[in-house]
Amino acid sequence: MTEFLNYKVDLTLKDGTKSTGLISQVDSQQIRLSNAIQSIQPKQTIPYLDIKSSEIADLKVIQLPPDFKQQQKRKQPDWDTSSDVQDIKSSNEFDFQANLAMFDKKSVFADFQKRDHTNIGDRLVGHNKIENVNKLKKEKYDNDEMVLDQNRTDNWDNIGTATTSKTGTPVVNQNGYKDSQHQHLKLINANNLGNVALASPVQMLEIERLATDSFGITQAMMAEVCATNLSQLIMESILGGASRLSNKKNHNLPPLVLLLIGSARGGSRAFATGRHLTNHGVRVLAFMINTVEVDADLQQQWKLFESSGGKVVISNIIELLDIINNQLDTPVEIIIDALQGYDDHLEDTFYQDEDQATLRKLMKWCNEPQQQNKIMSLDIPSGVDGGSGTLSDDSLKLNCRWCISMGIPLSGIILAYKNGNMSLRDGDIVHYLVDVGIPNKVYSSKGNLRKFDKFWYCSEASIKLEVSEK
Template sequence: MAADWLGSLVSINCGPTLGVYQGEVSSVDQSSQTISLKQPFHNGVKCPVPEVTFSAIDIKELKILDIRHSNSKTCSSAAPKVGSAPVAIPKGDPRSVEKLNSPQHCSKSYGSSSSRGINQVTPKKNGVKNGQMKHRDDECFGDGLDEELDTDFDFEGNLALFDKAAVFSEIDTSERRNGARSRGTPQEQAPSRYRHDENILEAKPVVYRQITVPQPGAKEYCTDSGLVVPSISYDLHKRLLSAAERYGLSLERRLEMTGVCASQMALTLLGGPNRFTPKNLHQRPTVALLCGPHVQGAQGISCGRHLSNHEVEVILFLPNFVKMLDAVTNEVTLFTKTGGKQVSNIKDLPDTPVDLIINCLDCHENTFLMDQPWYRAAADWANLNRAPVLSLDPPVSGQSQAVEAKWSLSLCLPLPLAEGAGRVYLCDIGIPRQVFQEVGIKYHSPFGCKFVIPLHSP
């Protein structure tokens, strides 16, 4: 039946003169032996006319590209299944146009006119492979697909059938029956959100006063995390160091620890990693170190040694004394091995401002040093140099300080410092907790992961 071929896509070769035409079969006339194509393409170019009619005499070869039907059975001896490779029907073959209406066997085909456009009638290079895969799919899954799936799936309607509250209620009931923890239902209030730095695990409440002393000092400080750090008197400070020395924390160990912590703080004040790089060695910072002939001076010299080892230009001012502590002499010997500069006269200090001044002139016990000419000269030079000052282990409040500091570094626990001490920092010199307990101090380390921490006035 000629009507069964309507809508099929074919390619008609009319020889080198007329060329090749492709299009959709619009009519087949058996009596006149003609076939018409609508929306035809001639040699790959769309024709200006909507329909072209061919006579069987002019057709050299006919290829069936696609058989288009809608839920109908077609019968053909030459028609392949949908999606198979094109079949060539040369002229003179009994399956030519005049025999298209003489079927010998039947095959099922399904409409696909809505999924292809007329611009896709030319078969692709891999059409044979795709046709074979389609043929296999039809053999495996073709049964029972006589009807088209024209209706779209209603996702919203299907979701509305899902009773979310009932399902969560059933899950909650089941978990409670089994002793498991409930996930909660949508009606329950959502839990509060946590910050990135908060612990979601339940913990004991934080006790911010973890350090208590037998005799509270005149001042209290607090850390960045809110822990309270009380100050102690100088007498309690001396008893704490004496107890630590009995357990093996000698003066040399304390000097080394203090020097490391103070130098680390000084390196940070000088610029830290932004300044101390291999590409910046031509701009070495300069530090003036003012020291006296006492333990505080020895701590400063230890700090200067570490700074000099880190490519800092250190100028140590230490007057010539007839008698000095052995600790000071030992630290000076080590300092000279680093290549640092040592002067004993104020006139040898730089006239231009330096990057940092470390003040270690003051002593906790000997306040008469402030009357010495070298002390007054060094203090005047520091005040006129206009460089920031870091005081190392400054004296307690009540003792006058000739040099006003921007920062002060206290050891283990702070002393009640005067207002001229600037911003107070605290360093850990390694005293064990049991040593604190021996002198009556309930101690819990406030340092965390650091050895130097800032302190704030409450």
Template sequence: MALDWVGNLVSIHCGPTLGVYQGEISSVDQTSQTISLRNPFHNGVKCTVPEVTFSAMDIKDLKILEISKNSIEVSKQNGPNSSSTTLMPHSGRKDKGGGGGGAPVNSAPVMVPNKAEPRLQEGGVSPVPHYSKSYGSSSCRGPNQATPKKNGLKNGGHMKNKDDECFGDGMDDVLDEDFDFEGNLALFDKAAVFSQIESSERRGNGARSRGTPGEQTPSRYRHDENILEAKPVVYRQITVPQNGMKEYSTDSGLVVPSISFELHKRLLAAAESHGLSLERRLEMTGVCASQMALTLLGGPNRLTPKNVHQRPTVALLCGPHVQGAQGISCGRHLANHEVEVVLFLPNFVKMLEAITSELALFGKTGGRLVSNVKDLPETPVDLVINCLDSHENGFLRDQPWYKAAADWANQNRAPVLSIDPPVSGQAHAVEAKWSLSLGLPLPLSEGAGRVYLCDIGIPRQVFQEVGIKYHSPFGCKFVIPLHSE
């Protein structure tokens, strides 16, 4: 009956021109296909007229905002299978009973009861609800049969309505049947697919065949490979005039050949003639050696402002030669970085000028200088730096102070770093864990430990003057590890 709709609060969407009207249904005329609203609101603003009448042809969408108690009681009295009047467009027909034909496709909207939503308060603008058009189709219910809905007034109230709107739209029937994972997985023939991939790769000479036939596809690359085409890498970028010498390699695979001590002396003399004086080499060697020593001592994990009570201790064993001056320079830089440095240097009547100047600078750092082995620490230190040996004077090993210092280093149980160790047929008096070579390495024995190489600033053309073809293997570093071939 048309009276079933009277009293319901509805929202009528009349298109972009007329806008949206909301109000209470006052009457429904089945003959003229019109519906009237009392106390209407137009686009959220209350109208000045008490009642507005709409034709079915003007209605684009209609949504029930609130169902009156009278309509609910009438529906209960009529029963769940009773028919109700549906407002149809002029081109349709009205019928009572559920057996009527459906409205044509793309016809005007059918007025169906919808979920209850909050009533529009007078004096305030309420947001317009989401309008979903309900068009008739050949598969729809009859024109006078109301679309069944889930009553949100029981079994959960308003929250139940929200759940039904999100998840209850025809999903119950779908979820009743479990998905057969095992049966679906059995349809995938893994062995056949991988066999097809391998055969396609063999046809493409190792490249994966993709795209159109005959199209050249690029080779596959690992995550650490460069995809840009480049010239092949030449790993032997340094060549020396002497063949058969010991060779080393860097982490990136570059070959670094060793040189004899005679060629090493010629190289340093050529560098000095071009302005790379002994003082500059001492400074560069001290910086590189101290940087390596700081890393061995723990680096940023050990040398922090919060760890001043556990400052590392380094013992420097130096002799009266250039190698000893290099060790003093290293000790000065370590002391400047808050390292406890104990420098051992025996007393001599005559010292090299380089040693005298380095000692003067070291005395300004606050480090300890001792000339007797008995004054060295009795407890183990963090690191021992060995600069006792000389390239040119091998007789120093017979001196009492040398033997006493070597015995102390071997008994201290601290790791040893040797700076610029010499090449000697004899066993090393102090077994080193690391050795630091300058410029190019010498053919060191196994007792030198792991070999590192530091850059002391010799230009490329200086290498060429002594017959060495040279390309720097250091990259972004000044100290690099070398591996024996």
């Protein structure tokens, strides 16, 4: 008991008196206090006062010895000193088993129950009692219970009606890349790493003209072949393939694809692709900035698209964003950019002030982070010149996630990378080359096209391309 020496204590005796002092000696029989003060004579200090243990009713420590903390720090054992364990085991000062026997667990829990006034039915254990479980459990469920609703609906069926108004309103600009220039870039086939020849816009016009005039492959036929192959690529590579689209038990609404229609050639192929996607259960919504100069092919594809279940919104971008954000329960998963062809520019297609304002608002919305990774540009991102890869207006460019070359890749793609108008960061833009049905004989019919004379597509209808710096 020597560890209690120099503790200042306040002793309450059984006769009601109190004594205060420093413990100078202690054993099992008595405690000696030094400089003691008794409550019956508070003004008198007794040098030594002996008090029998049997006379003590209560003991309260009122002050620790001055060197207690230093002693504790010096005596603090290391956590891994095994000799301390043996010291405790061999010590007779603390008998754990004897002290544990003094603890009356039964009486303590009886006291807990006596003080606890919580209704047994309000306890968690009360809900799990056999009688309650049997009371709530059903033997059989009705046919409309425990079943996910397979008839989720939104406002899709009411979109694109005759009440669609033609106005113009919100959305603006975007960010350019302007990375450091790279001089030795080329497109290669991702499968065999072979070089892929590039065509200028003039060469593409010549190739497609020869396909029509010499081989009878019209623009409508090329649009149909392109749509078949591109829609298949989209469904298998982006929309989840058969595991998602063929799952008849999927209670979710179908995927949503947005078409941005501008140029005649690209717009026709986008409409045709949207029609094929619609035929496979995908919901496709198209937005047209204006309908002033619509050529015959685009008009026909537009008609076929709507008759197959596609929806069209004209000019009113506020209506478009309201449909996407508020009226439909599915987010847009792909935005197909067909605003610009390889042989024209946005400023030429949308030259009216009202159309320009709508175009800027549309591009601003598309280039927001939520939409930017969903953009699939046909031929080349809108705003980038198909021949030089330059920008005529830095504020008018879409930052695409996928770039789809139709027939042959454009030379403007590599030049756009060199100019910093397309991002070279790994995985920023994924390139595909899609077969549009151009006969191989076209390339051998003229000398300036012989560099394209090869079988571009064998067993595949689309080829993944990569940008190489070697």
